[in-house]
Amino acid sequence: MTEVDSTRLVYSGDGPDHGDMAVRARRSGVWFYAETVLRGMRAFALPILLYAVAQPVLYLVALGVGLGELVDRGTGPVGGVDYLVFVAPALLVSTVVMSVSAEMTFPVMSGFKWNRLYYGPVASPLEPSQIALGHFTAVMLRFLLQGLVFWLVMLAFGAAPAGWVQSVLVVPIGMLAAAAFGAPLQAYAATLDDGFQFSLIQRFVVMPMFLFSGTFFPLAAMPPYLHWIGWISPVWHGTELARWASYGADLSWGMTALHLTFLLGCTAVGIWFSVRTYTRRLRS
Amino acid sequence: MPGVISARGLRKTYGDVAAVDGIDFEVEAGESFGLLGPNGAGKSTTMRMIGGTLDRTGGELEVLGMDPGSERPQVRAHLGVVPQQDNLDEELRVRENLVMYGRYFGMSRSVLAAKADELLAFAQLEAKAREKVVNLSGGMKRRLTIARGLVNEPRILLLDEPTTGLDPQARHVLWDRLFRLKETGTTLVVTTHFMDEAEQLCDRLIVVDHGRIMAQGSPGQLIREHSTREVLELRFGSARNAxxxxxxxxxxxxxEVLPDRILVYARDGEAALEEVAARGLHPVTSLVRRSSLEDVFLRLTGRSLID
Structure with a gap:
């Protein structure tokens, strides 16, 4: 056992400047916390990567190629393109939104309750708002990776005919859709004391959103009384944008603005509530 | 020299309940200052107000000349905090916990690489550097939490119940580490409900109960003022004590009659025991010991520290 000189551990006046630390934390605290979350994800790097690759491959083979074969033979092209091309950008959007529902529930609860992870940094110069935003940023970066992988798989399947310059936009669009669902979910999870509600969210919010947001068929193909699910669903708004990016589906400027406003609005409101809830909870 | 922490009329209320009910104290630089009291006395609440993670309801509070209510990040940059409940990141390894925590203070990775080695040596966890936190024993986790609290070379280290839940051996290892810090002149603020811990670690302490200060002074001073030199403990069986x-x-x-024993406060415990025998009383067991802070607390509040 090495004997240590404990005088080197404590404040001596010529060590680090605490004032500078506070300034640096104020400037970059969001990123400092995001680093920790990303470092934590590294423990699951292999499963995350395998999931990111396997998921698009499996979905595109099963739905795009398999089911697509039947659809193309039966009804002919959907939205003017092969079913694979039609469904691929929508699958990208719905899978990242489904993933965000895992990232913004149990890990948030772990921060406040189970492992009390947020209570460590809250005693450092970081503010609760930076912890909320740092966690959010790290999750979004994960989806940057997941979206990129999905897009590359789409290219490999020939499922993004608009060319890579335009179709790469499906990645930020997917991230935006994930943010629009993830930010409000993070705010909601931050108000809870146990994870009981999460399985309800999975069953009654995430699943219907996956099925009825125009992912597998155009929204117009559903009975009109179900259309509202799409209108309030980040998946539908994201999918409409992603279809334009991926194969140039018709999209007016007005609708583009509407989709973007909806997604950005949900994100902003969610972040605002998150910051408020984190601050209230971590400082009481 | 002005105090590094100064509280005047410090209050924290939740609705009608006062968790901290107007307390005054000063902590001098380099001293080891204790808050002794039972669970729910307001010790942790006071610590959190000092640490800038809980806003006070009233009174004045200064930490290193700053207001922890309005200059929170600045105050926290100067402090090391060891919370009552460990909140280490179990998804990270032992060493990573130190490095990532240092990042919250904006410290560079190169500085932190060297720092983490020093802290691991201090916490006697060098062999566990790459271990997952979840595999550490309770005592090791506690030492890691203390090491983490030192990452920024704090001017004041706040320790909330540092040894609660540890076995005796782990407590002694931890105390040894804290002594070393004390020797180097680190200002320690310790809350505890263990009298032996307070006696061992604190130069000066306040005894708190129901959010108020019952007494303050050095452990020796408090014992002299509020108790006798020795205590004779007599057990006649719970039915007969009264x-x-x-x-x-x-x-x-x-x-003082407790449910399980009678405490006789005397300058000379042996002499008191002889007197008891002379009266024809024969306790099942008897014990003469020095007065402790437990006796002080009992005297001041009529209750024991650990209910």
């Missing part, structure tokens, strides 16, 4: 106490009048300076 009846026997009538026959002990005049033995020692005063006595």
């Amino acid at each position: 009846a026997v106490v009538q026959q002990l009048k005049g033995v020692g300076e005063r006595n």
